[in-house]
Amino acid sequence: MTDDVTEAVDDAVTEIPLAERIEAILFIVDEPIGLVALAAAVSSPVPAVRQTLEALVEDYDGRGKGPRRGFELREVGGGWRLYVREDLDAVVAEFVGGQAPARLSQAALETLAVIAYKQPVTRSQVASIRAVNVDSVVRTLLARGLITELFADSETGAINYGTTDALLQHLGINSLDELPPISPLLDDGADGFDEGTIR
Numbered sequence: 001m002t003d004d005v006t007e008a009v010d011d012a013v014t015e016i017p018l019a020e021r022i023e024a025i026l027f028i029v030d031e032p033i034g035l036v037a038l039a040a041a042v043s044s045p046v047p048a049v050r051q052t053l054e055a056l057v058e059d060y061d062g063r064g065k066g067p068r069r070g071f072e073l074r075e076v077g078g079g080w081r082l083y084v085r086e087d088l089d090a091v092v093a094e095f096v097g098g099q100a101p102a103r104l105s106q107a108a109l110e111t112l113a114v115i116a117y118k119q120p121v122t123r124s125q126v127a128s129i130r131a132v133n134v135d136s137v138v139r140t141l142l143a144r145g146l147i148t149e150l151f152a153d154s155e156t157g158a159i160n161y162g163t164t165d166a167l168l169q170h171l172g173i174n175s176l177d178e179l180p181p182i183s184p185l186l187d188d189g190a191d192g193f194d195e196g197t198i199r
Helices: 003-014 018-028 035-041 046-060 086-099 106-118 123-130 135-143 165-171
Strands: 071-076 079-084 147-152 159-163
Touching: 018 035, 018 046, 018 079, 035 046, 035 079, 046 071, 079 086, 106 123, 106 135, 106 159, 123 135, 123 159, 135 147
Parallel strands: none
Antiparallel strands: 071 079, 147 159
């Protein structure tokens, strides 16, 4: 990049209001940023940055023209950073707790794989393939919304299970056809799978 181009870019950036430039940096930092470092990042003098930070604090606290925000700007440990307001901690904790389910166990992952590749499939068929009881694991997968009851067998009454769209979303695929071929993952490529059901 030539000096002329660099200067043009710097000029374009400095035309953006200082408060907006500061906010952009504050939104991406994961730890408090010092005043000097922040001033360098937004290409402005330290006194101007300090004054703008104080104005932002007042604005976010509702002492300016707008309402109080759900976040606040604080100076902590020699640096500035945006924080959720303390009285909203419970709201955030509940949201984060709901967004971070515990990881699936190895048994659950294996059971889920069998259901994904062989569906529709009953618990007894899954248990036969895995050679273990899968009742509790199937309940876990149902509770997580990764599998669903498709239908009951007309003769035996056994419930047949299949995967849900939620599983596709977690895997980042559009359909089960995008699952990798099962053959390379098994010794003979077909243990426990009927011909024609292997993807």
